[in-house]
Amino acid sequence: MGANWPEDWARLVNEYIDFEAAAGYPDEGPRMGGDGRPSEVGEFLTGGQKWHSPPKIRKLGKLGDKGSxxxxxxxxxxxxxxxxxxxxxxxxxMTMPMEMAWGKLTKMSGRNGFLQVMASLFWWGLEEFRDGHKDKSGWAAAVGDVEGILYGVLRSGEVQ
Incomplete structure (x- = not known):
């Protein structure tokens, strides 16, 4: 799943693997905040985390569609x-300044960190490609933004 998606996805997956490797592949880690998190992510986390059965996104929408x-x-x-x-x-x-204080993002390894972001993007991608949406620009922008952040965090040398 996802193997035939655009190259951006493959690059993001590689950045994520490099991030986890730099952190030493921990199982546990600090919990990523849940402010504004899509309800599907929270339901997945509290519902037994069945990776073979991703949650169905109820209302995909687009940026600016409140509640989507x-x-x-x-x-x-x-x-x-x-x-x-x-x-x-x-x-x-969001802007992408050249210099940033990476702070908490350097510690977001393990199952409580960037894995949640990766899973949420994967589920979003499943919806985009399953339903044959013509405009995948919102998903592609999110993939690119996460890739840029992981790239910056890795290059900072501050991964913990």
Whole structure:
């Protein structure tokens, strides 16, 4: 699953594997915040985490559709970012300054960290590719943003 998705996804998966390797592949780690997190992620975490049975996204929507998976995902992702990243009002996307204090993101390895973000993007991708949506730009933007952050965290040399 996901093997035939765009190259951006493969690059993100590789960055994630490199991040976990740099952290020493811990099982446990600090809990990632849940502010604004899509309800499907919380339900998965409290419902037994059956990886072979991903949750069905009830309302995929897009950025700006209040209550949609996409809008909630972006709110959650924004809540996890370094203070240097600012939301651009016109697009809802975030800036990517050259210098950032990576802080808590350097510690987000293990099952309680970036794995949640990766799983949530995977489920989003399943919806996009299963239903044959023509416009996958929202998902692609999220994949690219997470890849950029993981790249920055890895290059900072601060992974814990």
């Amino acid at each position: 998976y996409t809008d909630n995902w972006w709110m959650w992702w924004q809540s996890l970012q370094p203070a240097e990243r600012e939301v651009v009002e016109e697009t809802g996307m």
